[in-house]
Amino acid sequence: MLVCVTVLAIVGVSVAARASRVLVPAVVGLPQPDAINRLQKAGLVVEDGGTLFSNDVPRNHVISQEPAAGSTVERGTSVRIVLSAGAETFAMPDVIGRSADEASRELSELGLTVSTQVVESQLASGTVLESFPAPGAEVRAGTPVRLSIAGQPVSPSEIAQYSFVGATVFLDPVPRGTTPDVTYEVARRIRALIEASGGTVVVSRSPSATSTALADRVAAARAATATVAVVLDVASSGQSGLALSLDPSKTGPSATVSSSIASATAQALSAAGLASRDAGRFRDPILSVVSCPGIRVLLGSLADPADVARFGDPDWADTVARAVYRGLGVGLGRGPR
Template sequence: MRSRPPRPPLIPRWVVIASVVFVLASIVAVVGVSIAARASRVVVPAVVGLPEPDAVNRLQQAGLVAEDAGTLFSDEVPRGRVISQEPAAGSTVDRGTSVRLVVSAGSETFTMPDVIGRSADEATRELQSLGLTVSTQIVESQLASGTVLESFPAPGSEVRAGTPVRLSIAGQPPSASGIAQFSFTGVTVLIDPVPRGTTPDITYEVARRLRALIEASGGTVVVTRSASATSSALADRVNAARAATASVSVVLDAASSGPAGLTVSVDPSKTAAAATASSAIASATAEALATASLAVRDGGSIRDPILSVVAGPGIRVLLGSLADAADMARFGDPDWADTVARAVYRGLGIGLGRSRP
């Protein structure tokens, strides 16, 4: 019996082999893509609490980009260290992703450093790096020129960014005192330091200094209240102003709110002659304040109960705003009070034409 020839396979062998090769290649491709995808993903490192340069370096090493997201005040995190990061540590992100860093600006209030004994340039750089506003004054001293002798606020005081700091620097001050000498003989000056409850009593501190300057120049001064007066009510001060028969009046006040800086105003109720003299005094006072590097604005006209009861000329000097931190810091500076008193003294002398022959 003849044998039947073998039937050829339904699927050629080469097709099977090709299919197996294709499947294996696909698997290899999928695995390769998966491995490549994993290689392009990185885990975000933890950088909170690190100094900013270290945090930036660590992110760069991980293949990420550090992005500055600003600063925040913090009582817990030291100045210059990272407060927060986004994305958070442990997140898986694409290589090259930006990580936003918020850096501590330090405590909003901090301790005034001790820069006494250091050079003026070095002290100024350090204080400005802390966000403080620095001014200097030259003081005659036997110490090396340029040495910091004193700071206000004093070392150890609580300050914050923007606080004005005055440094007394050893050197030879200008020979001129900056105070023009005037004769106030025969002149009675009424000073009304409006009580504002500040510590120190800033309106009274300026009034006290202004009184000393005028009396040293031969004038008579009447102050509407004392530092320890049991009553400083407006009615009592108005009565004192009426009884004074003053030649000229000066009201010293501080605003409870509003912009910072000094303002010089006049009362519009004055007679023509008194109004002209008031404007001359106000203009000379504003110029003297500006010459002393103090910020001053023209306050125009304002009705004032004290100025209105004194027949002669008068001005109202607003020393600043109780709502402004920088003004409040200046109110505690005795040298600032001296400077203001000297400027008002000069304004009175020039405005009244009281220069010594």
């Protein structure tokens, strides 16, 4: 009888021991919430193993686990899981046109650090107008991203500080094949400011016509009968940064007004925190064929990585455009509206 009791006790202990042990489920490749749920259902404790970059495993999915799947462990054992931080670098998503909340949520889930700024726009409030870095740029987790968000529509008097009624401004954004098309982006912003101030703007080319021949742009300049001309260009090499220059063909009153515009533009840039230099005289093929005053604005150098980075910054382009606008207003003597 004693023997039977002993045997039963041993069997009971063995069964209880087996009942306290569990198989570790496979959670590699699962999203974090699913992996936690599966491990907890198996009676195991989840331990945070941190994150690693991975080009193969999506962000917030399990890269590895320890103990391995199929191991037999005591119930309550900790299973350490390592999550994917996503690819170390990836293309900036295109969120332009999306709502600010939706875009911010998507970018934050990718590990990007999102900030927003409200800009003047007639589009629906809360719409993403631009992003910096631009769509397609190479980014990584932690990269700061700034979204320009449409604000409430504003009246022309709030946008414009000078009256350009009766004035025609000719803009020549020199095609240089940059991405984005920085000379045209600045020209587009100047155009919006001038037109909001009652002026007429003629642009030498469209944004898609980056191969526009110089002869066509010269013909457009001659036909414009402009009040003032502004050439926007970038250098392929040489000194970096913003620079302003005058055409030596300008003499008399035209030279005086051109100099006033350049000086006022430099002051506006400085007030906005952007340094510029005087590039002296430069024989420009556009400015030399028009009789009106004009200036050449060099936006930077393609040989300088810092300049190239700024070319993709919509906030920088806005600041430059507003400085040129104010320079034109002051230099031409266009009184406040």
